[in-house]
Amino acid sequence: MTAPVSISLVVNGETHDLTVPPRKLLSDVLRDDLHLTGTHVGCEHGVCGACTILIDGQPSRACLTYAVQMEGHELTTIESVADGETLSPLQQALHEEHGLQCGFCTAGIVMTFEAYLRDNPDPDEAEIRDVLSGNLCRCTGYQNIVTAILKAARVMRQGKRS
Amino acid sequence: MKPAPFTYHRPGDVDEALNLMARFGSDAKPLGGGQSLGPMLNMRLARPGHLVDLNDLLELDYVRDLGDVIEIGGLTRHHRLATAPEVARDLPLLAKAARTIGHYAIRQRGTIGGSLVHADPAAQLPLIAVTLGVDVVLRSVRGERVVPAADFLQSIMTVDLGEDEIVTALRFPRQTADEYSSFDLFSRRHGDFAIVGVALTLRFDAAAAAAVEEMRLGLGGTGPVPQRMHAIEAAAVGNPIDAETAARLAAETAAAINPEENAEVPAAYRRELVETMIRHALLDAAGKRGQK
Numbered sequence: 001m002t003a004p005v006s007i008s009l010v011v012n013g014e015t016h017d018l019t020v021p022p023r024k025l026l027s028d029v030l031r032d033d034l035h036l037t038g039t040h041v042g043c044e045h046g047v048c049g050a051c052t053i054l055i056d057g058q059p060s061r062a063c064l065t066y067a068v069q070m071e072g073h074e075l076t077t078i079e080s081v082a083d084g085e086t087l088s089p090l091q092q093a094l095h096e097e098h099g100l101q102c103g104f105c106t107a108g109i110v111m112t113f114e115a116y117l118r119d120n121p122d123p124d125e126a127e128i129r130d131v132l133s134g135n136l137c138r139c140t141g142y143q144n145i146v147t148a149i150l151k152a153a154r155v156m157r158q159g160k161r162s
Numbered sequence: 163m164k165p166a167p168f169t170y171h172r173p174g175d176v177d178e179a180l181n182l183m184a185r186f187g188s189d190a191k192p193l194g195g196g197q198s199l200g201p202m203l204n205m206r207l208a209r210p211g212h213l214v215d216l217n218d219l220l221e222l223d224y225v226r227d228l229g230d231v232i233e234i235g236g237l238t239r240h241h242r243l244a245t246a247p248e249v250a251r252d253l254p255l256l257a258k259a260a261r262t263i264g265h266y267a268i269r270q271r272g273t274i275g276g277s278l279v280h281a282d283p284a285a286q287l288p289l290i291a292v293t294l295g296v297d298v299v300l301r302s303v304r305g306e307r308v309v310p311a312a313d314f315l316q317s318i319m320t321v322d323l324g325e326d327e328i329v330t331a332l333r334f335p336r337q338t339a340d341e342y343s344s345f346d347l348f349s350r351r352h353g354d355f356a357i358v359g360v361a362l363t364l365r366f367d368a369a370a371a372a373a374v375e376e377m378r379l380g381l382g383g384t385g386p387v388p389q390r391m392h393a394i395e396a397a398a399v400g401n402p403i404d405a406e407t408a409a410r411l412a413a414e415t416a417a418a419i420n421p422e423e424n425a426e427v428p429a430a431y432r433r434e435l436v437e438t439m440i441r442h443a444l445l446d447a448a449g450k451r452g453q454k
Contacts, residue, residue: 002167022170022213025204044163045201052267058241059267063163064200068170069193069215112267133352134265 007071011036012080020067027051027062030077038078038107042136049135052108053077059112078107081114089159090114090152099148101139109135109145117153121160125150165203172215176222176301176330179214184303184326186212192328193217194237194276197268222275222330225249232336233299236275236329244269252336255294255343255363259286262345265353275329278311281319284356284383286347288315291332292388293361293380299331300324308333315387341365344447348435357427358383360439364403364447372402379440384419384432391415403448412441 004019011034018033025044030036030053042048044063051062054076081088087095090113100106109132116123116131123131128149132142173179183190191210193199194217202208216222222237225248232252234243243249243260250257263269263277263286277287278298291298291311298314300307302324311332314322323329337343342364347356359382367375377398379391394415401407416437423429 002169005170021167023165023167025164028164045204046197046264046268049265049267055271058270060271061197061200061267063204064196064271066170066213069172069217116266130352131266134267 005068007068009034009067009070009075010073011075012077013074018067022066022068024067025063026053026065026067026070026075029067030062030075033067036077036079040104040107042104047136048105049108049112050105052111052135054111054115057115057118059115076111078110081110088114089155090117090149093148093152093155094145097144097148097151099140099145100137105135105137105139109137113149113152117149117156121153121157123149123153163204166206166209168203168210169212170215171212172218174218176219176328179216179219179328180301180303180326182212182214183328186214187325190214190325194273195239195271196276197264197272198276198280198282216328227252228333230336232334234274234332234334236273236299236331238274240264240269240272240274240277241266243274253294253334254337254341255345255361256290256334258343258345259290259361262286262347262353268353274332278314278332279321279323279329281315281321281387282355283318283386283388284359286345286356286359286382289359289361289380289382289388290345291315292390293363293378294334294337295378296335297333298329299333300327301330302327306330312390317386337363338365340368342447342450344443344450346439346443346446348439356383358432358435358439359388360436360443362440362443362447364444364451366451367400373400374398374403379415381415381419381436384421384436389419391418393418403444405445408441408444408448411444412437415440 004021006019008017020029027041030039040050042050046061046064052059053062056073128146171182189211193213193215222235224235226233240260240263296311298309344362347359349356361380363378365376367373377395379395380388382388416433421429421432
């Protein structure tokens with residue numbers, strides 16, 4: 001049926017019961033139905049990376065996913081990254097290194113690299129630039145984002161050791 | 163940038179998916195990772211009435227060693243192809259190519275079957291499938307068919323796939339340990355669609371160590387489908403790959419292709435790219451020989 005269907009979505013550990021049309025993009029459901037507006041919408045065809053969230057822990061484009069597909073999967077959005085007022089090491093490094101200006105792309109970059117640094121704790125600059133190519137930023141010129149990610153990786157490695 | 167309305171189906175196994183495809187036929191599209199179909203739907207270039215979501219069919223997500231053949235399930239994600247040690251060992255050309263598909267987040271969702279069926283003329287997986295001589299396994303309620311990749315890919319975004327069929331697996335001839343691979347793409351923006359892609363494998367004669375015994379050379383972006391350059395491959399056999407031979411084979415390849423002329427990418431530009439990239443690929447693959 002193209003008519004709305006009932007689904008239940010697990011987002012940031014909370015279960016939400018919703019009724020959505022099958023064609024409704026996950027990015028729109030997060031923003032409009034769940035009011036989680038930290039996930040931004042840019043190009044709506046997978047190119048810009050602004051809507052990147054985690055599906056079962058892996059970075060994915062929310063604009064290329066339908067909410068109806070996500071029953072039984074765990075979704076993680078930018079709203080869950082900070083612990084109250086305490087920023088994650090990656091968010092803190094982006095703040096300290098001036099890794100954002102307007103901030104529109106930042107949520108997608110944070111979600112991409114929270115997962116990437118979890119799986120690759122000691123990346124070099126070339127690897128970071130390769131992954132960062134999936135997130136468009138029109139303000140910074142990327143230099144400070146790369147510096148911030150390198151710094152965050154260092155901080156996270158030290159945190160693990162201590 | 164929102165898709166037209168569709169009815170959503172989430173089959174739990176392959177048979178259920180095939181029954182849905184048979185029932186809805188031309189009005190249905192199978193949905194894999196959605197990294198190509200998603201944009202097509204959002205831009206309304208595709209407006210199927212029914213989407214059959216294959217993402218629960220975990221039995222199609224595998225890399226299986228069948229001896230001389232490595233079989234890869236249609237739902238296997240690019241990220242796995244790019245990072246699995248067994249793929250790097252048995253199909254290094256595929257592993258190298260998979261690392262360049264789209265972006266990190268795209269590779270987490272995108273599937274090998276979906277990329278092949280989408281058949282973008284410059285995409286990585288169709289190029290690798292043609293270069294390595296992959297067999298494509300198709301299933302429908304009518305049964306199973308196996309089609310060589312070179313026949314499966316018919317034209318731009320056009321493949322030999324029935325309305326009720328899905329790609330369940332790709333069968334790759336295992337690359338031998340004495341084979342050297344090179345893969346390169348040229349695109350204007352990192353991760354964007356390539357203008358030209360080059361895939362190459364080289365094997366040297368064990369007796370006359372410096373001479374090529376077998377070469378496979380594939381080009382993407384130079385025509386409606388990826389092309390194997392059989393005449394160039396034959397011309398390489400028996401020769402050592404030094405700077406002079408590499409330059410000659412690269413020039414012969416550039417002369418043998420007939421790329422499309424358009425304002426964005428002039429044919430002469432694409433031809434020069436092919437020449438440079440093949441020269442580099444030959445020297446890159448041959449250079450790895452000394453390192454073993």
